[in-house]
Amino acid sequence: MPLFEAKNVTKMFGDFTALDNVSISVPERCIYGLLGPNGAGKTTLIRIINQITGPDSGELFLNGKKLKPEDVATIGYLPEERGLYRKMKVGEEAVYFAQLKGLPKAEAIRRLKYWFKKLDMVDWWGKKVEELSKGMQQKVQFITTILHEPKLIIFDEPFTGFDPVNANTIKNEILFLREKGATIIFSTHNMASVEELCDNITLINKAKTILEGSVDEIRSKWAANEYDLILHGDVKIQGNGQYNILKQVFENDRSTVRLKTVSDISTNEILNNIMKSGKIISFNPALPSMNEIFIRVVESRN
Amino acid sequence: MNKVSVIIKREYLTRVRKKSFLVMTILAPLLMASLIIIMPAMMVTGNKEFKKIAVIDDGANIYGTAIPDTKDADFIYLGNADKNALIQNFDSAGYYAVLYISPKSENSPIIYSKKQPPIMLLDHISGSLEKEIEKTRLLQYNIENLDSILKQIRTQVVPVTKIVDEAGKQTETSTGIAMALAYIGGFVMYMLVFMFGAQVMRGVIEEKVSRVVEVIVSSVKPVQLMMGKIIGVALVGLTQFMIWVILTMGAVAVLKSVVLKKTNMTEITQNITQSVMTENQTPAPASATPATQISPEMAEFSKLFDNAMNQNWPLIILSFIFYFITGYLLYASVFAAIGSAVDNETETQQFMLPVTIPIILGLIVAMGTMQNPESPLSFWFSMIPLTSPIVMMARIPFGVPAWQIILSMSLMVVTFLAFVWMAAKVYRTGILMYGKKASWKEMWKWLRYTG
Numbered sequence: 226m227p228l229f230e231a232k233n234v235t236k237m238f239g240d241f242t243a244l245d246n247v248s249i250s251v252p253e254r255c256i257y258g259l260l261g262p263n264g265a266g267k268t269t270l271i272r273i274i275n276q277i278t279g280p281d282s283g284e285l286f287l288n289g290k291k292l293k294p295e296d297v298a299t300i301g302y303l304p305e306e307r308g309l310y311r312k313m314k315v316g317e318e319a320v321y322f323a324q325l326k327g328l329p330k331a332e333a334i335r336r337l338k339y340w341f342k343k344l345d346m347v348d349w350w351g352k353k354v355e356e357l358s359k360g361m362q363q364k365v366q367f368i369t370t371i372l373h374e375p376k377l378i379i380f381d382e383p384f385t386g387f388d389p390v391n392a393n394t395i396k397n398e399i400l401f402l403r404e405k406g407a408t409i410i411f412s413t414h415n416m417a418s419v420e421e422l423c424d425n426i427t428l429i430n431k432a433k434t435i436l437e438g439s440v441d442e443i444r445s446k447w448a449a450n451e452y453d454l455i456l457h458g459d460v461k462i463q464g465n466g467q468y469n470i471l472k473q474v475f476e477n478d479r480s481t482v483r484l485k486t487v488s489d490i491s492t493n494e495i496l497n498n499i500m501k502s503g504k505i506i507s508f509n510p511a512l513p514s515m516n517e518i519f520i521r522v523v524e525s526r527n
Numbered sequence: 528m529n530k531v532s533v534i535i536k537r538e539y540l541t542r543v544r545k546k547s548f549l550v551m552t553i554l555a556p557l558l559m560a561s562l563i564i565i566m567p568a569m570m571v572t573g574n575k576e577f578k579k580i581a582v583i584d585d586g587a588n589i590y591g592t593a594i595p596d597t598k599d600a601d602f603i604y605l606g607n608a609d610k611n612a613l614i615q616n617f618d619s620a621g622y623y624a625v626l627y628i629s630p631k632s633e634n635s636p637i638i639y640s641k642k643q644p645p646i647m648l649l650d651h652i653s654g655s656l657e658k659e660i661e662k663t664r665l666l667q668y669n670i671e672n673l674d675s676i677l678k679q680i681r682t683q684v685v686p687v688t689k690i691v692d693e694a695g696k697q698t699e700t701s702t703g704i705a706m707a708l709a710y711i712g713g714f715v716m717y718m719l720v721f722m723f724g725a726q727v728m729r730g731v732i733e734e735k736v737s738r739v740v741e742v743i744v745s746s747v748k749p750v751q752l753m754m755g756k757i758i759g760v761a762l763v764g765l766t767q768f769m770i771w772v773i774l775t776m777g778a779v780a781v782l783k784s785v786v787l788k789k790t791n792m793t794e795i796t797q798n799i800t801q802s803v804m805t806e807n808q809t810p811a812p813a814s815a816t817p818a819t820q821i822s823p824e825m826a827e828f829s830k831l832f833d834n835a836m837n838q839n840w841p842l843i844i845l846s847f848i849f850y851f852i853t854g855y856l857l858y859a860s861v862f863a864a865i866g867s868a869v870d871n872e873t874e875t876q877q878f879m880l881p882v883t884i885p886i887i888l889g890l891i892v893a894m895g896t897m898q899n900p901e902s903p904l905s906f907w908f909s910m911i912p913l914t915s916p917i918v919m920m921a922r923i924p925f926g927v928p929a930w931q932i933i934l935s936m937s938l939m940v941v942t943f944l945a946f947v948w949m950a951a952k953v954y955r956t957g958i959l960m961y962g963k964k965a966s967w968k969e970m971w972k973w974l975r976y977t978g
Binding site for chain 1: 530533534537541733734737738739741742743744745746747748749959961972976
């Protein structure tokens with residue numbers, strides 16, 4: 226049973242359709258990528274999951290039960306456009322947000338102390354928010370998002386504003402959260418992090434779902450029978466009727482070849498052929514990056 | 528509900544802890560107190576611009592010396608000094624004005640001056656001259672003992688106002704006190720509603736601009752956030768108002784005792800000598816005031832104080848609280864909706880005018896109400912919910928029929944509920960909408976969006 230499900234969600238703003246019959250199904254303990262160009266309707270869907278707005282039609286389920294207003298306590302949301310009260314002290318502000326999520330004050334302080342220590346932020350507690358750098362503020366926001374130990378966490382562009390070291394810290398924390406049983410919806414334009422983190426994705430364009438499934442399946446499906454081959458030395462490979470050579474490069478004493486099969490030939494047969502020409506270092510199916518898939522799918526729809 | 532109280536607490540504490548709150552809370556009553564004490568003091572003694580006025584009458588010397596000096600002006604009789612020369616150079620000779628009383632037409636004296644003379648001066652001149660002319664004309668009838676007769680007939684009329692209630696009970700009241708209360712009630716209402724309504728708006732804009740609102744609305748409903756802010760700011764307003772009332776009363780008491788101690792003795796002796804002197808110059812009132820130790824100002828003050836206590840204070844205070852709460856909620860919710868629709872504070876300008884107009888209009892009508900509390904204009908504006916908090920507060924000290932208060936309050940409740948409901952709908956959409964040029968039309972559209 227999926228932890229979260231949205232079925233046939235439609236949302237209109239006046240005459241503008243923000244979401245048109247969109248469904249997603251997020252398995253438990255999965256990192257689920259919600260992708261799409263700007264203005265596709267991702268934020269609207271996220272707001273509907275958070276019950277900030279309601280759908281015009283469609284149903285939402287958490288743990289198999291209809292989503293209720295009280296469920297906000299089991300959902301954590303880090304919005305893309307996020308901010309803090311600049312004049313408040315860091316500790317007080319974090320406690321305030323925790324209280325809004327329903328945590329008692331003492332418990333909030335106890336958990337915050339733990340997280341501040343873990344992420345090396347103990348000195349910030351009494352400082353005013355405006356004294357912190359943007360990255361530091363992002364860290365505070367990250368903590369307030371997960372402090373109430375939500376079962377479902379929604380991160381919208383969680384890595385913006387972080388230096389590589391802190392981005393890595395946050396990435397590890399996200400993986401750790403999943404390890405501990407959280408389910409994560411992850412919205413981003415950074416396709417490298419999608420490949421790295423996401424198990425499943427949904428791609429939304431112009432209010433409609435245009436691609437969904439597990440990242441591995443999608444990438445092999447879009448692989449389009451291409452293979453990458455690396456050989457020792459300067460070796461020229463010729464295409465035959467069964468496969469074509471797309472490109473060949475020789476550098477650093479190695480030849481890199483991209484080939485595409487055109488008939489129903491097995492990889493063993495290809496390797497048999499090529500072994501005669503030179504010494505093979507590696508042979509891999511050429512998976513397209515999520516970036517390529519994203520651009521190709523969106524452009525084919527426009 | 529628990530979350531709303533968390534929001535109220537934050538809104539309240541962050542504002543009360545600000546340095547500007549402390550400064551305002553302490554400075555405002557000091558300012559008010561000094562206004563209350565110093566303004567009347569300035570009006571009584573402060574007008575030190577002493578004027579010398581030359582009086583000429585072509586040497587006839589009938590009315591030339593008839594005008595007594597006042598605190599502000601000395602009248603100096605120059606007899607038959609050359610009129611034309613004097614008019615040319617009275618300014619350089621140190622005179623403020625030249626008063627020319629023609630012996631042929633004493634009823635229309637002419638005042639030559641560089642500036643428009645103040646109305647008080649004109650009243651003084653015409654009053655003194657009228658008395659003297661009447662006296663001179665009476666003298667022509669050769670009446671015996673004219674002086675003592677005149678002394679007897681001279682009188683002063685001071686009406687005492689008494690309000691008769693349904694039970695026939697009479698209460699002595701003062702129109703002056705009613706006017707003062709009307710003014711203070713209307714004005715304070717205007718100030719509080721406007722000041723704290725605008726604070727709500729600024730708070731909403733701050734949350735929207737800093738994008739804090741994005742984080743908060745995932746935990747609480749937008750309407751909870753809006754109401755939490757409105758109530759939190761209202762509590763700040765009430766706190767500040769209560770401190771002001773207490774501090775102002777304390778400051779007035781302290782300043783009064785200091786000022787009165789200094790001036791009391793000199794004032795009393797001055798008054799006595801003055802009344803002795805005036806007795807010699809002009810006929811004293813028939814019922815001569817006994818020379819008591821209490822100065823007339825103090826007697827007047829304690830009488831005013833008694834009259835003030837005769838006002839229906841429970842009604843005034845209860846209606847003030849009612850109209851403050853409902854009026855504030857009405858305007859604060861409109862301000863919140865505006866704050867939610869804009870992307871920064873400068874954009875609010877175009878929305879402020881339509882909101883300000885009813886408030887200002889209410890204040891203007893309230894001022895007119897003091898002249899005529901029963902006028903149809905005052906009646907209608909004390910019924911229309913957008914202006915009724917201010918205008919009704921100005922009417923109540925003069926006495927308002929119960930059915931009018933009940934009607935006005937009922938309309939107020941219905942309207943403020945409707946406004947809060949509409950504002951919440953606009954707010955809900957507005958706070959999450961960026962980069963859209965806000966307009967009334969756009970807000971009307973948001974009003975009709977579904978959940």
